[in-house]
Amino acid sequence: MIVTDLWVARTATGVSLRVAREAAPRLLEVLYRSLPPRLARVIDLSGDHRILRVVGPEGIAVATAAGVAIPAEGRIASAVIGGMMAIVARPAEPAPFAIEILTSAANTSALRARLREAGAHDGSVHTLELARVLRGWPRLGAEIDDRTLPQEVRFDELGGVSYTKGCYVGQETVARLHFRGHANRVLRGLVWEDAPDATQPLVFQDEKPRGRVTSLAWVHGLDRWVGLGILRREVDLDRAVVACAQAATVSTLPFPMDA
DSSP states (O other), rough: OOSOOOEEEEEESSSEEEGGGHHHHHHHHHHHHHOOOOOOOOOOOOOTTEEEEOSTTTHHHHHHHOOOOOOOTTTTEEETTTTTTEEEEOOTTTTTEEEEEEEEEEGGGHHHHHHHHTTOOOOOOOHHHHHHHHOOOOOOOOOOOOTTOGGGTTTTTOOOOOOSSSTTTTTTHHHHHHHHHHOOOOEEEEEEOOOOTTTEEEEEEEEEEEEEEEEEEEETTTEEEEEEEETTTTOOOSSOOETTTEEEEESSOOTTTOO
């Protein structure tokens, strides 16, 4: 089962782990318990470092205009942006953000201003949440809990699990499911014409419960609601379902732009 999801950036001197704030204690607990102190050190940088993420199809162009040196896809690079030291990471597709900038807390406001001058707009957790849902990316506390298997939430499609690396805790279950079976539950997209009722998250098809809705988002440009749900594999993707007490269609992930 998944303890937490996280982003990993490998540098010449170590590995940087970027994790949601609420998951940091459980990650640190695992690292402090598992890493031999003579071989590796764990340093918590959350107090004096911040992460800025640039979201949207023009994110790379805007960051470039702000003087950010963009690394190749799936790579990171040290950079000096307007005299400020930073580490820039560019995730592989289909990530929910274009680039990520790790810098000191003291530089955050100046970097935000520099990005705004280049055409960026200040976002919020809601902006990141919408981008995440549209890209079909699971989140701890929504699609992921301590009973979730990686294949249920597309981690094998997103590059979040390896079937070739050496031994790790839980490898047998993950590998057996991949090579000898399949997950009974799958992360799917959902699209509504009418407003869904978030207080009724169950999904039905043929009046039988087939899963639950885990995330909802309003897409202003498309004038409709979209969401993510963990559905039974036997759901017929070509037929409508009832989700959050409203008729909905099932979508592939990531959502097509005309969803």
